[in-house]
Amino acid sequence: MISVTRDDFDLNAEIDRVRRPDMGGLVTFLGVVRDEGGLEAMELEAYEEVAVKEMETIRDEAFAKFPIGAVTVIHRIGRLRVGENILLIVVGAGHRKEAFEACEYILERIKESVPIWKKEIGEGGERWVPGDSGK
């Protein structure tokens, strides 16, 4: 499943959704809002329809590059407080190595090309987080 949503997710439910008997490893990346320099909250904005399509393309690339069995990506948008979940990636594979590699590949590609932006909100005011890539 690939989604951009305002809702939080249930980690165990998402892992169970992709779990299969032929998978020896389910690698999970959970990104959360980090307290840094008096940060209170993060406002996430997306070009939603393009973001979903781009994440589907990234999932397809991961399937083409690595021998994996399942991919789930859930990216949250809206106002999120420190400690709240932002991003979940679950990759299921027969073996752990491919699952780790595919998970990292998906994360790096998301940061590079999915149209989502973050604004930090804290004591000192508001600030857009500079993007990783202008490509």
Added chain:
Amino acid sequence: MQVRVRAFARLREAIGGDLTLETPQGTTMSGLLAAVGDVSRDAHEALFEESGELRGYVILMHNGRRVRRAEAATLTLAEGDEVALFPPVAGG
């Protein structure tokens, strides 16, 4: 013809939100960008350098596909098209 313009993050704030612009038939992406810049001083400053060049960080999309800035002068828009303008992404 009508073209929808969507802007995101700090460009959305500078332009003031989504726009629907009435443009002549055959308007190019460059022509549309100039029209967006005419909306307000903030919009113009967010999009263009003092020299009139499109700022280096502005990413262009046409109907959900990225457009290289070299194509902007020749890409012709059509009725109902959607153009998106945004700064480098920062998800994950």
